[in-house]
């Protein structure tokens with residue numbers, strides 16, 4: 001890891017049991033291993049961790065490091081992940097960090113949640129999680145917060161961007177179709193994965209206009 005990096009963001013969303021975090025078919029990484037690696041990185045001053053798994057344990061940092069950890073549930077409980085929908089905790093985190101910026105709406109119909117101000121703080125994120133715990137979006141999970149050496153002065157997690165986030169694509173057709181450039185803008189909220197972006201968003205818009213088939217690279 002680069003020595004000039006002082007903030008480490010750790011996010012895990014997946015299976016976890018007594019063997020550790022499941023990272024492959026029969027492959028596990030223990031939290032002890034991760035703790036050791038983090039503690040060895042003496043240039044890391046703050047660890048921001050999101051632990052979305054069953055029986056999430058608390059990360060152990062060294063004496064110089066600070067920790068902000070938000071877990072999907074308490075360490076004795078199981079996290080919930082819905083088939084074909086993924087994890088409600090991770091989805092809510094993504095929503096919190098991007099909704100305002102992306103101009104989107106809450107996954108919960110009629111919910112008018114928002115985080116105001118230029119920063120997302122531990123308090124505002126905790127409040128955001130709590131609202132959605134109460135209205136059922138997190139199912140029965142009770143998110144848990146662990147803080148080490150954190151005060152009001154260093155509790156900012158991220159900028160709360162207030163502008164629209166969109167990807168702009170310039171599509172150039174190979175000869176002999178046309179040399180004209182086609183520009184499309186796609187809102188970040190509409191993109192879930194790269195294949196869907198190509199096949200379901202970009203290609204139909206393009207093919208609908210030009211009535212021809214082309215590979216987008």
Ligand SMILES: [Zn+2]
Nearest residue numbers: 106108111113
């Ligand atoms: Zn909401």
